[in-house]
Amino acid sequence: MADKILVLGSSGQIGTDLVDSLREAYGNDNVIASDLKAPSAERLAQGPFEQLDALDDKKVFEVIKKHGINQVYHLVAMLSATAEKMPLRGWDLNMRSLFNFLELAREGHISKMYWPSSIAAFGPNTPVEATPQYTVMDPGTVYGISKLAGELWCDYYHKKYGCDLRGLRYPGLISWKTEPGGGTTDYAVDIFHKAAKGEDYHCFLSENRRLPMMYMPDAIKATIGIMEAPAEQVKIRTSYNVGAFSFTPRELSALIEKEVPGFQTFYDAVDSRDAIAAGWPQSIDDQRAKQDWGWQPDFSLEAMVKDMLANLKA
Ligand code: AKB
Numbered sequence: 410m411a412d413k414i415l416v417l418g419s420s421g422q423i424g425t426d427l428v429d430s431l432r433e434a435y436g437n438d439n440v441i442a443s444d445l446k447a448p449s450a451e452r453l454a455q456g457p458f459e460q461l462d463a464l465d466d467k468k469v470f471e472v473i474k475k476h477g478i479n480q481v482y483h484l485v486a487m488l489s490a491t492a493e494k495m496p497l498r499g500w501d502l503n504m505r506s507l508f509n510f511l512e513l514a515r516e517g518h519i520s521k522m523y524w525p526s527s528i529a530a531f532g533p534n535t536p537v538e539a540t541p542q543y544t545v546m547d548p549g550t551v552y553g554i555s556k557l558a559g560e561l562w563c564d565y566y567h568k569k570y571g572c573d574l575r576g577l578r579y580p581g582l583i584s585w586k587t588e589p590g591g592g593t594t595d596y597a598v599d600i601f602h603k604a605a606k607g608e609d610y611h612c613f614l615s616e617n618r619r620l621p622m623m624y625m626p627d628a629i630k631a632t633i634g635i636m637e638a639p640a641e642q643v644k645i646r647t648s649y650n651v652g653a654f655s656f657t658p659r660e661l662s663a664l665i666e667k668e669v670p671g672f673q674t675f676y677d678a679v680d681s682r683d684a685i686a687a688g689w690p691q692s693i694d695d696q697r698a699k700q701d702w703g704w705q706p707d708f709s710l711e712a713m714v715k716d717m718l719a720n721l722k723a
Contacts, residue, residue, distance in 0.1 A: 411439050413477050417463050417506075418484030420444040420452070422582060422589040422598075423525070423628065427482060429586075430629045432456055441476050445485075463506035473518055480636070481522045483510055489529050489552040490682050491591030496551040503555035511562060514572040521573040523636050526560045526648035528580050528621060529553035529593075533688040540690035542650050542697045549688045560647040567646040575635045576648035580693060583713060584625035585720040593682045593689075597622055597661060604669045605721035611678040616659040618683060619691040623653035624713040627706040631698070638702035645697060652693030653706040654713075664714045 414431055418424045419442035431440045437456035442448065448458050459472050463485040472478070485506045492499025513519050531540055532547035548554050556578075563574040581594025588602070589595045596614050603610040614620075623631075631651045635643060656664075662674035698704035708716070 411435070412480055414440045414480045414482065415459075415472065415476065415478045416440065416442050416482045416484065417461070418444060418486070419458070420446055420448060420587070421484055422584055422587050423579075423625070423632070424482075424484045425587040426584060426625050426629050427484070427632060428456075430633060431482075434633070441472070441478065443472065463509060464502065466509045466512075469509050470513070470518070473513060479520045481510055481513075481519050482632070482636070483507065483522060483524045486525075486555075487552065488589070488591040489527075489550050489593045489685050490595075492551040492555070493681070493685070499551045500555055503552070504558065507559050507562065511566045511572065511574075514574065515566060515570045521575070521636065523632060524559060524563055524574060524576050525632075526556045526576050526578045527553070528578055528689050528693070529685075530556040530560060530578060530648070531688075531690050535690060537689075537691045539692050539694040540650065541694050542645065550685055553688075556648075563648070564646045573640060574646060575638075575643055576646075577631055577635060577651050577698075578648045578693075579628060580621035580623050580652060582623055582625055582628050583717065584628075585717055586625075593685045594620060594622065596658060596682075600658070600661060600665065600674065601717045601721055604665045604672045605718060607669075609672070610662070610674045612658045612662075612674050612676055613678050613680045614658050614683050614686055615679050616674075616676050617657050618686050619655055619657045620686055621652050621655045621690055621693045623651070623706065624708040624716070627653050627708050630707065631704055634704060635698075635702060642702045644701050649698040649701070649704075650693050650695045651698050651704055651706075652695045653708065654710040655692045656710060661714075664711065665718070668714060668718050
């Protein structure tokens with residue numbers, strides 16, 4: 410029987426690219442996009458869509474049964490900067506939407522689920538260089554606490570009930586199809602939009618704030634890669650570290666300036682997101698993902714910069 414896949418949060422930064430890639434691999438009709446928001450007419454024409462609140466457990470169950478869903482990519486989350494402004498709503502959304510699907514997995518209604526974690530699950534006492542897979546995790550944000558708790562719950566449901574749950578700790582993600590919303594790493598997308606329009610950028614992180622990042626095609630490769638890996642190769646059921654490259658705003662700005670002469674970044678807009686980023690790793694050790702299920706990124710930092718600008722200018 411063909412896999413039937415539900416992507417929750419399909420209009421978001423990851424969901425937009427992921428639905429396109431999954432539809433190429435599995436066929437349009439086998440990938441059901443879903444989001445709280447109504448889709449664009451273009452998206453609706455591409456394949457099945459369900460307008461769905463991931464907190465509404467009855468509607469979620471109906472959608473799973475209606476389409477005969479067996480795999481779920483659960484991308485619904487309130488990200489770091491927004492969740493700091495509304496901590497209880499952030500916690501409620503991030504955790505209750507996860508539990509709705511963990512329970513469906515426990516009851517045997519879905520056979521496999523992807524739920525992403527983040528570098529935000531680490532904290533100020535985590536080693537910042539080549540952050541190991543297993544290390545101190547003391548997140549200082551609501552989003553980070555929800556990601557660490559969610560990782561542990563996924564591991565618990567796997568060990569206790571045998572549920573097939575898989576996850577990655579995403580670094581900051583850079584993409585051109587959809588802008589991110591509410592994250593701390595979003596500057597690394599905003600800056601390209603300004604550069605492509607010939608405008609200067611006023612950065613909300615300080616110039617030397619180094620963070621691990623990844624280009625979206627690699628994030629999608631990792632996401633589908635871990636979901637398609639044979640179950641016995643997925644040995645970590647909390648979430649795997651994955652990395653690609655790291656840079657500071659100043660280094661990124663200099664690379665963009667090579668492609669867009671005259672481009673400038675100013676650091677007069679630094680805000681509370683800089684303190685969030687200060688508690689996160691600067692680079693990631695992803696040996697376990699490489700060893701266990703063959704993870705390997707394709708894009709270098711320089712190649713990502715060129716590709717982002719080419720796509721945004723097009
Ligand atoms: C955020 O900045 O909140 C996210 C993340 C690192 O998970 N992009």
